[in-house]
Amino acid sequence: MDVSVDCVVFGYDGEVLKVLLIEQKTQDGGALREKHLQMALPGDLIQSEETLNDCAARVMLELTSIENIFLKQFHSFGDPNRVREDKDQEWLKTYREFPNKRVITIAYYALVSLYDYTPSPSSFAGKTQWMKLEEVPELAFDHNHILDFALQTLKEQLEPHHIGFKLLPKKFTLSQLQHLHELVLDKKLDKRNFRKNVKRMEHVVPLDEKQKGVLHKPAQLFAFNPEALN
Amino acid sequence: MDVSVDCVVFGYDGEVLKVLLIEQKTQDGGALREKHLQMALPGDLIQSEETLNDCAARVMLELTSIENIFLKQFHSFGDPNRVREDKDQEWLKTYREFPNKRVITIAYYALVSLYDYTPSPSSFAGKTQWMKLEEVPELAFDHNHILDFALQTLKEQLEPHHIGFKLLPKKFTLSQLQHLHELVLDKKLDKRNFRKNVKRMEHVVPLDEKQKGVLHKPAQLFAFNPEALN
Numbered sequence: 001m002d003v004s005v006d007c008v009v010f011g012y013d014g015e016v017l018k019v020l021l022i023e024q025k026t027q028d029g030g031a032l033r034e035k036h037l038q039m040a041l042p043g044d045l046i047q048s049e050e051t052l053n054d055c056a057a058r059v060m061l062e063l064t065s066i067e068n069i070f071l072k073q074f075h076s077f078g079d080p081n082r083v084r085e086d087k088d089q090e091w092l093k094t095y096r097e098f099p100n101k102r103v104i105t106i107a108y109y110a111l112v113s114l115y116d117y118t119p120s121p122s123s124f125a126g127k128t129q130w131m132k133l134e135e136v137p138e139l140a141f142d143h144n145h146i147l148d149f150a151l152q153t154l155k156e157q158l159e160p161h162h163i164g165f166k167l168l169p170k171k172f173t174l175s176q177l178q179h180l181h182e183l184v185l186d187k188k189l190d191k192r193n194f195r196k197n198v199k200r201m202e203h204v205v206p207l208d209e210k211q212k213g214v215l216h217k218p219a220q221l222f223a224f225n226p227e228a229l230n
Numbered sequence: 231m232d233v234s235v236d237c238v239v240f241g242y243d244g245e246v247l248k249v250l251l252i253e254q255k256t257q258d259g260g261a262l263r264e265k266h267l268q269m270a271l272p273g274d275l276i277q278s279e280e281t282l283n284d285c286a287a288r289v290m291l292e293l294t295s296i297e298n299i300f301l302k303q304f305h306s307f308g309d310p311n312r313v314r315e316d317k318d319q320e321w322l323k324t325y326r327e328f329p330n331k332r333v334i335t336i337a338y339y340a341l342v343s344l345y346d347y348t349p350s351p352s353s354f355a356g357k358t359q360w361m362k363l364e365e366v367p368e369l370a371f372d373h374n375h376i377l378d379f380a381l382q383t384l385k386e387q388l389e390p391h392h393i394g395f396k397l398l399p400k401k402f403t404l405s406q407l408q409h410l411h412e413l414v415l416d417k418k419l420d421k422r423n424f425r426k427n428v429k430r431m432e433h434v435v436p437l438d439e440k441q442k443g444v445l446h447k448p449a450q451l452f453a454f455n456p457e458a459l460n
Binding site: 001002003046048049050051052073075076077078079080102104106156160 | 231232233276278279280281282303305306307308309310332334336386390
């Protein structure tokens with residue numbers, strides 16, 4: 001039995017949620033399944049003396065060139081047939097000594113703010129791209145299922161774990177904060193109530209500073225103060 | 231690399247939270263480490279074609295005789311040295327072909343109401359017992375760490391996932407519900423606010439029935455209606 005780590009990397013650019021995917025390729029660098037290109041979540045087998053967290057950090061660095069990122073384990077997936085579908089055989093036969101060996105995977109999610117800049121991941125595994133969630137095609141293995149589970153986890157943990165701030169720029173407006181919440185929770189929120197609730201939160205600190213370079217009336221900026229949570 | 235499942239089984243009897251532990255024994259049935267008996271969480275290696283959930287259910291049935299129980303995966307533990315401490319060598323050498331082989335474990339928690347009766351688990355692995363959380367000794371492997379993590383998870387999921395009801399009898403008083411919350415969340419709650427909040431919850435249904443066989447003034451009984459959550 002092998003064990004791998006897979007990473008669901010979410011990015012938010014102020015408009016949409018995106019996920020980082022990697023193009024599977026053959027050993028000679030060509031794309032697998034030329035006719036409909038197969039994408040996958042970044043992941044790798046765990047090395048013999050590597051902790052789970054170290055493996056996740058290595059996957060991020062090697063496959064996406066992204067370092068020092070918020071990474072959190074959320075679930076393990078172990079269906080005995082999860083790597084045995086026809087669509088995955090070509091890649092498995094290229095890269096695995098025992099293509100039919102069972103692989104249990106421990107999944108992490110990561111959060112990246114794409115406001116200030118979009119990390120352009122260089123990957124030795126193939127091309128990478130930030131893909132809008134609603135445009136994600138059929139992925140390798142059970143990666144669509146893992147992505148759905150990650151999104152559900154993000155929904156559940158957004159408020160209690162205050163993780164939304166990792167998707168926002170350091171200085172953000174309340175409109176940006178509300179839009180992110182609406183997107184992740186998949187529902188419209190009442191602007192007045194949202195602002196009333198946020199103003200009660202000591203960890204959301206109003207700054208003596210406004211937006212710059214916008215065409216509309218510049219809005220006040222806020223910052224997240226994690227120390228106020230203790 | 232091997233993969234196992236370990237189960238943290240919590241029980242609540244109206245007074246204290248308990249966890250189900252198993253006494254490790256040698257092949258001839260004797261206790262390991264006679265001088266200070268070693269206890270462990272119930273667990274086993276995953277069989278070659280078994281799903282993670284099936285393995286957890288099998289562990290519960292084989293090691294504790296408890297069937298049809300609420301079981302939920304919460305975290306995987308994979309420190310390369312987690313099964314290499316001296317205290318665990320005797321058991322590993324007795325039961326494992328390769329005692330030094332790395333084992334990654336996928337942990338589940340389970341919840342059992344001990345109000346109406348206490349399942350007396352019969353185990354082929356050794357004696358089992360329900361132990362009060364504050365009396366748990368040093369356990370095998372990293373099982374104290376897994377137990378702590380499970381307790382933290384229980385705290386986080388108690389309210390959002392409505393799991394407390396699985397630890398209560400089918401018909402419960404608001405005092406019982408409050409006591410359980412205080413115990414899991416590890417803080418005193420204001421009785422008046424607690425009751426006000428509960429009365430707003432459509433999934434906590436007042437019954438036309440009172441406690442029986444109590445010496446004090448019998449309290450009204452309530453039931454959990456999971457359908458009201460949708």
